Amino acid sequence: AQSVTQLDSHVSVSEGTPVLLRCNYSSSYSPSLFWYVQHPNKGLQLLLKYTSAATLVKGINGFEAEFKKSETSFHLTKPSAHMSDAAEYFCVVSAPDSNYQLIWGAGTKLIIKP
Amino acid sequence: DGGITQSPKYLFRKEGQNVTLSCEQNLNHDAMYWYRQDPGQGLRLIYYSQIVNDFQKGDIAEGYSVSREKKESFPLTVTSAQKNPTAFYLCASSTTYPGQGARTEAFFGQGTRLTVV
Numbered sequence: 001a002q003s004v005t006q007l008d009s010h011v012s013v014s015e016g017t018p019v020l021l022r023c024n025y026s027s028s029y030s031p032s033l034f035w036y037v038q039h040p041n042k043g044l045q046l047l048l049k050y051t052s053a054a055t056l057v058k059g060i061n062g063f064e065a066e067f068k069k070s071e072t073s074f075h076l077t078k079p080s081a082h083m084s085d086a087a088e089y090f091c092v093v094s095a096p097d098s099n100y101q102l103i104w105g106a107g108t109k110l111i112i113k114p
Numbered sequence: 115d116g117g118i119t120q121s122p123k124y125l126f127r128k129e130g131q132n133v134t135l136s137c138e139q140n141l142n143h144d145a146m147y148w149y150r151q152d153p154g155q156g157l158r159l160i161y162y163s164q165i166v167n168d169f170q171k172g173d174i175a176e177g178y179s180v181s182r183e184k185k186e187s188f189p190l191t192v193t194s195a196q197k198n199p200t201a202f203y204l205c206a207s208s209t210t211y212p213g214q215g216a217r218t219e220a221f222f223g224q225g226t227r228l229t230v231v
Contacts, residue, residue: 009154034219036222041202041225041227042224042225043118043120043204043222043223043224043225044204044206044222045222046219046221049219090156090157101159102159102220104156104157104158105156106154106155106156107154107155107156
């Protein structure tokens with residue numbers, strides 16, 4: 001069965017330092033993978049998506065993620081954190097073994113220290 | 115501006131009442147979804163609709179009902195049978211339903227926060 005695991009419930013970094021939010025998935029097939037961001041009491045916004053093209057995917061606001069099939073990972077990174085990046089981030093997987101339903105991770109709350 | 119509009123932003127319900135959350139989209143999307151979000155959890159699918167006049171139960175449909183009479187609209191009713199309705203509710207849409215083979219992302223409204231008083 002398909003699943004997605006976000007390895008950290010909270011990540012805290014200082015402004016100007018790199019960000020790493022980790023996501024692992026399980027699927028018997030080649031999945032589509034997405035990262036969404038949610039600011040407090042707001043809806044979700046798509047940051048980036050992987051759909052079997054380039055394995056390094058660039059998104060909005062300077063974020064990028066790399067699809068690593070051998071590690072079944074899709075970690076989200078940003079070289080330099082900004083205060084406005086403080087939010088909750090969700091990793092999502094979609095694949096044939098769940099009829100392409102969107103399967104959501106539990107979320108990682110990113111905290112930015114001044 | 116194209117997008118998804120949810121209303122109201124905040125909603126208070128008394129015990130035993132039914133309430134209806136509105137969701138309207140002008141993106142011309144076929145598929146629409148309702149999710150529930152609780153603190154510390156990912157999104158859980160309540161209902162989805164692939165096309166007008168059709169809808170299917172998601173993972174946590176008990177105590178909820180929906181209708182899809184128009185392409186643009188997918189209202190959610192939280193009935194008195196829902197034992198723990200306090201949550202943040204998110205409506206979403208996509209060009210097609212992912213199960214039809216298309217790998218498509220979902221677009222979200224700003225959410226409705228429902229509180230039982």
